[in-house]
Amino acid sequence: MIGCGKADAAGPDNFVGDAKRGADLIKNYHCGGCHDIPGIAGADGNVGPPLHRVGTRTYIAGYIRNSPDNMAAWIEDPQKALPGNAMPRMGIPQKDARDIAAFLYTLK
Ligand code: HEC
Structure with missing residues (x-):
């Protein structure tokens, strides 16, 4: 879809995932490296883009429409989501990816 309408940007009002557990997982998986x-705490890496306001960004990695399912799929396997991009596959289970x-x- 062409355009930058706010209406179709990310808005996971009914997305099921445990954000608090997700924060712990981010530490454990060292996304902050x-x-x-x-x-x-300590997540200050500069290999990939900063994730400030990623919750309201329109695209993931500049290509993929930012939706809850697409975001979880990206975290689970970024190489499947966008082959050849610089973020490595980390073997994250689906449940963890959703959290x-x-x-x-x-x-935001
Ligand atoms: C080895 C470095 C590395 C690690 C570890 C890593 N990433 Fe990434 N990540 C990247 C790079 C590089 C990109 C940019 C990919 C692109 O735009 O093509 C990226 C992109 C992203 C994006 C899209 C950002 C945007 O601006 O569109 C998200 C979200 C993300 N990573 C989340 C995570 C999470 C969550 C973890 C931990 C589970 C993680 N990353 C671990 C390197 C990494």
Whole structure:
């Protein structure tokens, strides 16, 4: 879809995921080694983009429509979501990916 309408940007009002658990998982998986992530102690990496306000961004990695399902799929396997991009596959189970996505959507 063409355009920058706010209406179809991310808005996971009924997305099921545990944001609090997601924050712990982000620490455990060391996402902060590559990303600057608000609210996560020590997460100040600069390999990938900062995740400030990623919850309201329109695209993931510049290509993928930012929706809860797409975000969870990205975290689960970024190489499947966008082959060849610089974020490695980390072997994150679906449940963990959804909880992490839930946390990321608190960043507005
Ligand atoms: C080895 C470094 C590395 C690690 C570890 C890593 N990422 Fe990434 N990540 C990247 C890079 C590089 C990109 C940019 C990909 C692109 O835009 O093509 C990225 C992109 C992203 C994006 C999209 C950001 C945007 O601006 O569109 C999200 C969300 C994300 N990562 C979340 C995570 C989470 C959550 C974790 C931990 C589970 C994680 N990343 C671990 C390197 C990493």
